[in-house]
Amino acid sequence: MLGFIAGRVGKGIVVLLAIVVLNFFLIRLAPGDPALVMAGEAGAGDEVFVAQLREKFGLDQPLPNQLALYVRNIAVLDLGYSVRQQMPVATLIADRLPATLLLTGSAFLISLALGVTLGALAARRAGRPADTAITGLALLFYATPLFWVSLMAIIVFSVRLEWLPSFGFETVGAGHAGLARAADIAHHLILPAMTLGLFFMAVYVRMTRASMLEVAGQDFVKTARAKGLGDRVIQRRHVLRNALLPVVTLAGLQAGTLVGGAILTETVFAWPGIGRLMYEALLQRDYNLLLGVFVVSSAMVLVFNLVTDVLYRVVDPRIEAAR
Amino acid sequence: MIGLVILLAVVAAAILAPILYPTSPWRMVQRPFMPPFTLDRFPLGTDALGRDIAAGLMHGAGVSLLVGLVSTLAALVIGVPLGALAGYFGGRVDDALMRFTELFQTVPSFALAIVLVAILQPSLSSLILAIALVSWPPVTRLVRGEVLSLRSREYVQAAVVTGQTTFTILRREILPNTLSPIVVLASLMVATAILLESSLSFLGLGDPNRMSWGFMVGAGRTAIRQAWWISTFPGVVILLTVLALNLIGEGLNDALNPRLSRGDR
């Protein structure tokens, strides 16, 4: 198992490095640069001003030098400096990362828990009204644009019913601490995590349902049934456990999409996470910050993939036996 | 079945739009923010500038379908050959191609799409390209898996022995047999592409010269409190279309893949 993990980490680092190089050039292909953006925002500017800024950003250096410097810094886990924000990129990201982890983590748990439960339920009632209702509902959440659901949720739950806060991470200036603060954050988390989670729930409902139906038709289940085991036991021990394998794989593959989806959610709900940070950095051509967010979010996906792979090995009896 | 009916309706709207609404959907034809069902000529009301929403929906059908279909085709063009090569040759080729695929699966796809559109500057073609570039990896994985399992079949081995070229084997013997899962996946990808286009438009990265549904939702959202209809109608149409494509995908799956068919049938 350790060897397996080490191998995966090694491969992950190669992928990460490729992402750095690829994005480094991609970002610089975009029109404009951070100096022009800042001059533009200042509402004034002349050549001296823009040249000063370019020097400040290190943009007067040849491109390969800039890349070499960046890669060298990354090697020692230094993500560089955001001249625009006057802060190290690592600090900026570290400030925002917990919010994103909390949001995507809860959304992921919501989607997986609801998705697997509903999917299993639908599979058991396959072809009956309950099945149709569940798959229909899941499809509905999947097919509705994420941002539209978010806006509607704000109007219903924040404006009309006044149950839930519409924006932010916590009540600013309330001075909560400890449990009170946790409860306050949880209160703010409900809307963004639910809208993001319900979207991904659909994927798991469908996968669980299909997978369970497939497993249910396989020989070992028939054998178990022939042995006279109860339906509940069969469903839980034989069918669900095996049906979860493809679901776990899918969950790993969805990680990238989940982090991407957080950009929209964070924008609509003013959630101070790295998805929003990335979008703002892009619009400001804050190269170092943008690259930093890409590196960190990609690393997040890689770690997540690794975890699901390990999980897969734990869940799947066959792989265990083969080792 | 319902899926097919809805999709046909959308296609019909796309075709009939220039006939039913010959003038540009961008024309300001009535007072702004006119609620739906006020005037028979403008059944769905008007938007912030007084443009006919019904006309926009009709003209938008074509744009949204175009984005969905072309970007899916493009993703297939990238994904199928890569997957086929990886699955057929295995070993180092497989390893290299899979690392490359992982690269695209690791970067958060929506973030990558945003960056791509920002670089190329928003236009119909850059949207299509960006969507295609972030949606091909699942195709590669699927095709690779299928090819991997077909590769060892006897009829493929026979073809190898008779000295057919790799290209011919792939084209004649292997790929036709992977077609059904690809078709199912593609139908879902069209749906995802339409959603992706609307999300990009929401962030202001749509093509300003094309009236797409995504653009309409994005443009109407700021006025959602005083004029729900502006973003609701296109939102519902997106929902229905995506729903239809999913239903069709499932239908195809049932028909082509009886092993996974519904229920106890």
Add this chain to the structure above:
Amino acid sequence: MLKRTLIGSVFSLGLIGAALVQPVLAQTPGGVANAVIQPEPPGLMMGMIQNGPTQMVAGNIYEGLLRYDEKLSPLPGLAESWEMSPDGKTYTFKLVGNASWHDGKPFTAADVLFSVDFLKQVHARARGNLAKVASVTAPDPRTVVFTLSEPFGPFLGIFEVGSLPMVPKHVYEGTDYKTNPANNTPIGTGPFMFKEWKKGSFIRLVKNPNYHVAGKPHLDEIYWHVIPDAAARAVAFETGKVDILPGGSVENFDVPRLSKAKGACMTTKGWEFFGPLSWLWLNNRQGPTANKAFRQAVMYALDRDFAKDVVWNGLGKVAAGPSSSSTRYYNPKLAKYSHDPAKAKALLKEAGYKGETVRLLPLPYGETWQRWAEAVKQNLEDVGIKVELVATDVPGWNQKTSEWDYDIAFTYLYQYGDPALGVARNYVSSQIAKGSPFNNVEGYANPAVDKDFAEGAVAVGDAKRQEIYDRVQKTLIDDVPIAWLLELEFPTITRCKVKNLVTTAIGVNDGFRDAWIER
């Protein structure tokens, strides 16, 4: 007799006193102001960063020597009095005696001298404004003397906090300004002090207990909330999470609903100094827009009243020409163009326009501007001009305009109260230079206009300057180097219990020193 008069005057004095004291008594000290800031500023060191959000937040932290009322007459700031020599070349400022920096060090004339030097290095607009200053001296710690090389009419108009903020000498002298760690913990003399900045969430300022104006500020704290989505900002106001929406923080479609909400007040004041004027840059160098008749046709094709009524929800004013109505020497009688498609078509024929596609670059500042570009596109297509909208984001827009890669492009700029400060730069040929979107981007060159603007800046006396600026405005309106659209209005929407927020010509940007909350 004497006694009666005395009693009478005491009595009336009492009345006047009561009338004067009444509002003062009602100014309950304390309270927290919750405002929206959009977008999140890159930093708060006002000397080095001049973007809109920075000025709005940091206007509470920093101060200038002067402030301006809505007629743009100077008011005391860090200078309590000032005078100009008869030849218009020497200006003497007397500083307030009790001002100190937030770290406790006293504010003196040495800081003013240092600030002038500092801003000349890092503040592009200040560099231009100070171009005619030959020397600055400090005869004593409370007196500063500016000596000019030649008279400069608008000189007293360059001392507002955004144009010439005072920065602390003891913090910056001898350091590398750009990397000074103090940039993250700005220190000024203003009514509020920087306390905390949670990036992506909020900026927190607290009351300066040692502020140099007795009894001010009234508020204890200000929270600036960062909310990236316009619809979410509107909801934040409606649900009572924030009480202050500075100009431009919600989309125009939301303005009528929000300003009519219960307990909500709206003002369009506080932008007089900026006089934001919007226009279309018409590329004078190439393509159809190089032709004067074509440019005039554009002017006649535009339905600017529609833009005002529909796109801007009735806010603003159709522009008469190059000057905004709050800018000095504005003359409404010079206006000439109205919406006249027939005339536009005739002029197009005269220009020999053959249906070339014209690229139109919208301003990427949100939905309002996008809608406006769509409306203008329709206006132009209605008279037969083929238009393609070019989509771009802020950096792309900056690059395309400063590299002159466009045919028609939206923009709006501030005028800073005087044609020599904010108008001339858009038309004089010496301001044709790549690399900046704030100069003569259209590439218009006319020696007569150059001469008039040069004379107008140094002419002494209002009558003389009015005459010169009337002449140049007339020439410009006829030549249509750019297509003027609207004088913009950015309404500030507040909860009515927030009082005295907007009191000067730069409104919210002048800080919350007079603001208080009724309870």
